[in-house]
Amino acid sequence: MTGIGPVEPVNSPDAQETYEVIGADAPRLTDRWRGLPPRVRRAALGTAALAAAAAGVIVLLPPHQSTPPGTLTPMPWPANVTTFRYTGLAATFDSTPASGLFRFAVTVHSGPPVTVRVTGAAFDGLAARITPAETFTISAGTTRRLTVQISVVDCEGLPLDAGMPFLDVTLRNTRAIQHHSFIFGGAYPDDLSELLHVACGPVPSRPSPRATGSATSQNVDRG
DSSP states (O other): OOOOOOOOOTTOTTOSOOOOOTTOOOOOHHHHHHHSOHHHHHHHHHHHHHHHHHHHHHHHSOOOOOOOTTOSOOOOOHHHHEEEEEEEESSOSSSOTTEEEEEEEEEEOSSSOEEEEEEEOSSTTEEEEEESSSEEEEOTTEEEEEEEEEEESOOTTOOSSOSSOEEEEEEEOSSOEEEEEEEOOTHHHHHHHHHHHHHHSOOOOOOOOOOSSOTTOOOOOOO
């Protein structure tokens, strides 16, 4: 049967039947939750509880402070942290005129321990070494006293008056080995000059023997 009549709208109040509308709102979250099996809901609740606890631990941890590159303190060179100070003679030169004992106070200010070896004493005609041991190790932040034996081995070319004498040393720590010279003023030049004068000074001339008679005296025989 054919014909043309008025078109009924969807869900019109006059119609007695309804139609499913495609694109309607999705089911609510609570509806979906109620629709899950009990076992699935318990597993989901356990997972959420663990995640919340982990988040709480992360929040309570102190912030990680990363060290910017280039801010680490480099290990110091041994010569930059080691100082020598002369403290005086350990003995006079009366018993050993060609050798003297000189005392020093050595300080290492920072960094790893420094091992000290004395190798010379300013002039080629002098020999120097730490006594009794030849090396000396000093920890950072400490001052230790050492005795250096300086001996005259050759007087030729040695100045008898040492103006600004220095001490040749080798300094070693875990970073480097350095050859260094420490120059001393004050009493050290005077004490070293005394050693040079005693060992290499001119020998005073001996006085000539006294004459036994007078040049004008005469012996006269009388008859």
